[in-house]
Amino acid sequence: MVRRPSLRHALAASLRRLRRRSESGLPAGEAGNIMIMMGLATVVLFGIMGLAIDVGRLYATKAELSRAVDAAALAGVLEFDGTSTGLTNAQLRAEAYLVENEPGLDCPGDECYVFADGGQNRLTVDATKSVKMFFLSVFGIDSASVDGHAVAGFNNQTIDAVLILDATGSMSGSPISNAKTAAINFKNVLLGTSPSGNVVVGVTPFRGCFRRSPQNAIAPKPMASTTCVDYAAQTTYMTSNSSTLTTRINAITATGGSGTNVCGGLYMGLDILNGPNKHTDPVLYPNNSRYMILLSDGDNTYNNYSYQSATPGPLSPYSSCIPTTTPENDDTYVDSNCRSAQTRERQIDTKTWTLAKSIESQGIEIFVVGFGVCDPDSSPVYTQAQCDSWIGNTNHDDTADERLLKCIASSDAGTNDHYYWASSASALPAIFSTIAAQIAHRLIE
Numbered sequence: 001m002v003r004r005p006s007l008r009h010a011l012a013a014s015l016r017r018l019r020r021r022s023e024s025g026l027p028a029g030e031a032g033n034i035m036i037m038m039g040l041a042t043v044v045l046f047g048i049m050g051l052a053i054d055v056g057r058l059y060a061t062k063a064e065l066s067r068a069v070d071a072a073a074l075a076g077v078l079e080f081d082g083t084s085t086g087l088t089n090a091q092l093r094a095e096a097y098l099v100e101n102e103p104g105l106d107c108p109g110d111e112c113y114v115f116a117d118g119g120q121n122r123l124t125v126d127a128t129k130s131v132k133m134f135f136l137s138v139f140g141i142d143s144a145s146v147d148g149h150a151v152a153g154f155n156n157q158t159i160d161a162v163l164i165l166d167a168t169g170s171m172s173g174s175p176i177s178n179a180k181t182a183a184i185n186f187k188n189v190l191l192g193t194s195p196s197g198n199v200v201v202g203v204t205p206f207r208g209c210f211r212r213s214p215q216n217a218i219a220p221k222p223m224a225s226t227t228c229v230d231y232a233a234q235t236t237y238m239t240s241n242s243s244t245l246t247t248r249i250n251a252i253t254a255t256g257g258s259g260t261n262v263c264g265g266l267y268m269g270l271d272i273l274n275g276p277n278k279h280t281d282p283v284l285y286p287n288n289s290r291y292m293i294l295l296s297d298g299d300n301t302y303n304n305y306s307y308q309s310a311t312p313g314p315l316s317p318y319s320s321c322i323p324t325t326t327p328e329n330d331d332t333y334v335d336s337n338c339r340s341a342q343t344r345e346r347q348i349d350t351k352t353w354t355l356a357k358s359i360e361s362q363g364i365e366i367f368v369v370g371f372g373v374c375d376p377d378s379s380p381v382y383t384q385a386q387c388d389s390w391i392g393n394t395n396h397d398d399t400a401d402e403r404l405l406k407c408i409a410s411s412d413a414g415t416n417d418h419y420y421w422a423s424s425a426s427a428l429p430a431i432f433s434t435i436a437a438q439i440a441h442r443l444i445e
Contacts, residue, residue, distance in 0.1 A: 058146055061131050065102065065148035070443055072097040073125045073152035076116065078437045080123075080153075080189050087116040090123050098127060105129060121192040121199075121440060122153030151445040158279040159199045159439065160238055161190060161291040164269040167205030167229065169256020170297065170336040170372055176254040178425040179295055179371075182432035183249045186293065189436035191242050200238035200279070202272035203249055205229050206265030208258035208306040222305045227257035235268065238277040259303030259334050262296050262404070263321035263352040269294070270359055290364045293435055294408065295428070297372035298401035300352065301334045302327075302344035320355065323347040338374035338397040349404050350392035356408040367435050368409040371422040374398040381416055382407055 076094030080086050094114045098105050105112050105127055112127040127148045163183050167176065187201045209222035210231040222228045229235070236248040269292045279285040307327040323344035331342035356366060370376060375398035382390075387407035393400070402421075409418035420431045 058131055058144055061129060062146040062148070065127060065129050065146055066150075068098060068102045069125045069127050069148035069150040070152075071101070072114075073123050073150040074443065076114070076125070077123045077152040077440055078434070080116075080121070080437050080440060083188075086189075090116040094123060094125050098125070102127065102129065117153075121190070122151055122444060125150045125152075149445065150443060152443050153440055157198065157442070157444070158285045158288040159190060159291070160202075160273055160278050160288065161186075161199070161293065161439070162202040162204065162238070162269045162272045163187075164265045164292060164294045164296075165203070165205045165252065166260070166265075166296045166371070167234075167252055167254045168207050168258075168260050168336070169254060171254040172256070173254075175371065175425040175428075176252065178428045180249050180252060182295075182428040184246055185429050186432040186436045187242065187245050187249075189433055190439065191240060191245075195240040195242055197240045200240050200277050201245055202236055202238040202269075202275070203245065203252075204231070204235040204265070204268045204272060205252045205254075206261065206268060207255065208261045208264070208301070208303050209308075210235075210264070210268065222258065222308055225258060225305050227255050227305060231268070235272065237272055237275045240277075257303070258305040259301045259330075260297075260299060260336075261302070261306055261321055261348060262294070262298065262300055262408075263348055263355055264306070265294065265296070266292070266352065266355050266359060266408075267321055270355075270364075273364065289439070290362075291439060292359065292364060292366045293369070293432070294366060294405075295369045295371060296405060297336070297374070298370060298405040299336065299338075299374065299397055300345045300348040300404075301336070302331045302342070302348060303334045304328055304330050321348065321351050336372070338401075340396050341394045341400060346392045346394070346400075349400065352404060353387060353391045353407060360410055365410040365418065366408055367418050367420070367438075368405045369420045369422055369428065369431055369435075370402060370405045371425070371428065373402045373405065373421065376402055376421050378416070378421060380406070381411075381414060383413075 072094040075097045076090040079090040079093050091114045095112070098112055098114075112125070114126075115124045116122075117124070125148075128145050129148075130143050130145050132143050163186060165179050165183060171179065183203060190199045190201060192199075207227065207229050209225065209228040211222055211225060211228035234248070234252055236245060239245060273290055273292070279288040302323055304327075307322055324347050325343070327344070329344075331344045333339045333342065359366060374396075380403070382403060384407075387403070391400075391404055391407060395403075406416055406419050409416065411418040420435065422428050422431055
């Protein structure tokens with residue numbers, strides 16, 4: 001092992017060299033001055049070297065600590081679920097992350113501070129780390145401290161989000177009950193305990209059609225069908241009023257008889273995002289984020305109740321979501337069983353995919369929760385080219401349905417990070433809370 005010369009040894013070596021030069025003929029006074037100057041220069045040189053090395057170590061430690069507190073804050077905020085338990089879990093997870101990745105810290109303690117604020121939807125992490133000085137200790141500076149600070153959540157970030165929930169007959173009973181709990185969990189996480197209006201949430205169920213309320217007996221179908229979603233009574237435009245959302249979500253029912261039209265659900269979700277209370281002014285809300293969260297089995301089943309040749313008034317979502325051929329006729333099967341591809345089903349699949357691409361082109365992210373999907377398989381990841389080519393083909397429901405859902409989801413290339421498969425109805429509340437936390441998963445400071 002090679003030993004570095006100490007400052008004392010270096011000074012002694014310099015003095016010996018100067019002494020030899022003096023003995024070789026330099027005047028004593030001049031030699032002495034040179035020795036002093038060289039000695040001082042050596043001290044200054046080593047001081048500069050020590051300062052550069054130790055300051056460099058401080059910067060490196062500061063950068064490392066900053067990365068650690070950022071990651072800890074982002075990890076902790078994922079535990080937000082709108083409850084006090086979630087806030088406690090957020091703090092504990094952030095602290096555990098710091099202990100694991102920065103062993104010099106002792107959390108909780110004087111060297112770190114973690115605070116979760118449910119009212120502000122934010123998690124604050126502060127940490128301090130002491131760095132031992134090597135060269136500067138010669139000058140009496142034995143150590144120095146660096147600080148790290150991070151805040152995760154969305155705080156003043158504006159968010160517009162709409163929940164689009166399958167309310168067909170296959171969702172009756174436990175599934176729709178768990179779906180409503182999941183929707184309430186979602187809005188609780190996003191709104192926090194003290195909604196400020198920066199986050200607004202809308203909700204709509206979907207089946208095969210929508211209708212007006214009160215029902216008009218002479219209106220053409222599906223306006224007169226009680227199996228259609230009553231858009232005035234069951235859809236909720238965006239609001240930050242938590243109690244209103246809870247009441248409206250709990251009023252949703254699951255009813256069969258009108259088929260399933262995912263395209264119509266997306267269309268209504270877009271109508272809500274573009275409706276009252278949206279954050280649209282780019283000057284006031286330059287960083288506004290918009291989201292759709294779709295719950296579906298992906299199985300478009302076309303029932304002629306979904307068809308209306310001339311929809312009066314403002315509600316006409318099916319103008320772009322009905323089959324292109326003989327829309328007044330049913331497909332052969334309109335139940336929820338896994339079937340071979342149906343003609344009108346394939347056409348609605350294509351229209352659903354076209355609408356989803358249009359929605360994403362407007363900067364709207366789509367999260368998809370697949371529930372009741374035919375033969376689910378988490379492994380396939382589809383490219384947009386594959387989605388363009390395969391959606392609407394003759395594949396069986398056990399392939400086509402989940403592929404449609406995965407293609408709709410705004411996942412990063414090569415991933416399904418915006419697609420969640422629910423193995424049971426009881427898994428829905430946790431999945432929706434996870435999606436809400438993922439939306440909130442950002443650094444503020």
